[in-house]
Amino acid sequence: MAKKRRKLNKDFEKKIYSSKKNVELVLAKIFDINDEDIQKEYMSAFNKVVFLYDELKGDYEQLGFNDNSEGLLTRYQNAFDHFESEFEI
Secondary structure: OOOOOOEOOHHHHHHHHHHHHHHHHHHHHHHOOOOHHHHHHHHHHHHHHHHHHHHHHHHHHHHEOOOOHHHHHHHHHHHHHHHHHHOOO
């Protein structure tokens, strides 16, 4: 039996790409922090955002655009916004 093709969505791919750039930028800023304790605190708080981004990206790569896609994106965006509101970076 042939494997079902995943459904693609260009606008959603742009949002994932933008999310990737945001995660990379924040990680770079965290790694630039000289104080090791503060760096660990920021990294610990940002790990949830990274996890949600990885989940979002992995779901899209495996299944394509599906019923869960928008929900995963919203969870990621909410976590990112929460991190930004709690930590100045």
